Amino acid sequence: MAEADAKRPAGGTAGGTAPPAGRVALLAHPAGHSVSPAMQRAAIDASGLDATYDAFDVPPAELAAAVASLRREPWWGANVTVPHKTAVVPWIDELTPAARRLGAVNTIVRRGDRLIGDNTDLPGFARALADLRLDLAGARVVVIGAGGAARAVVAALADAGSRIALHNRSAGRARALVEALALPEVALLPAAALAGAVADCELLVQTTTVGMDGGPPGSPLPDGLLPERGAVVDLVYRPAVTPLLAAALVAGLPAQNGLPMLVYQGARSFEAWTGAAAPVDAMGAAAEAALGGPGRGWTGLLAADGRPGVG
Secondary structure (H helix, E strand, O other): OEEOOOOOOHHHOEOOEOOOOEEEEEEEOOOOOOOHHHHHHHHHHHHOOOEEEEEEEOOHHHHHHHHHHHHOOOEEEEEEOOOOOOOOHHHOOEEOHHHHHHOOOOEEEEEOOEEEEEOOHHHHHHHHHHHHOOOOOOOEEEEEOOOHHHHHHHHHHHHOOOEEEEEOOOHHHHHHHHHHHOOOOOEEOOHHHHHHHHHHOOEEEEOOOOOOOOOOOOOOOOOOOOOOOOEEEEOOOOOOOOHHHHHHHHOOOOEEOOHHHHHHHHHHHHHHHHOOOOOHHHHHHHHHHHOOOOOOOOOOEEOOOOOEOOO
């Protein structure tokens, strides 16, 4: 597999120095713009570990071989991202309950010669929600989108006891998500009912690529449509303030971007590989700095002027 952002050591050494005690990979396609290397390297450095974290651009045809290479020293495991989260499952020996539930793997942990597949997106989003200090039990929540991120979001909200309404342009994809998670209590929200549900909800979660750098521009909602009093979460973190979040801030609503979920899921991965507590603040500062921010305020909670708020 080809490294996206690091020169591969020849013969397991670099410049005549001893190889690291551990290695962790990011398997992606493409891999060049990921924030994970900066974030995980900061965690390794802050923890004083002898390890490296490198991003590899792995085309789908090379995925099986890339995963097989993780079964031996010095590999501790890997992160897995687009487009491999579901495709990697057949090459994994064992899935954690979270990975089995979501049908996707974003973290691989080596145990001897066996590979354990985990999904840290669900606990990552749950921890990010905790930063908002909302009472989610029985709360009315509208989720926009039905992709992989939406699966983790809906599962976390269901675990919290929220009343969830799911809206997606393709009703079939929304229905498939609900069926895959075995959550018949999740309501499918048609376009005709969207305005009323959003206005009345206590939390709106946007999980699509709309508003992302390089993605469809604008907001997934019509102009002026926001919760009357609820919080707004947009899982996009590049840019830090999407058009949806900008509108929420102007309206004086609590708002959070996707950076906390990114950091918290990465922290869970780090702990799975190392058995050590993740230095979350160091990871958050590194992630924000990699995105062009000041390296502070990474909690993603935004004040009315769009700057980081107090988490």
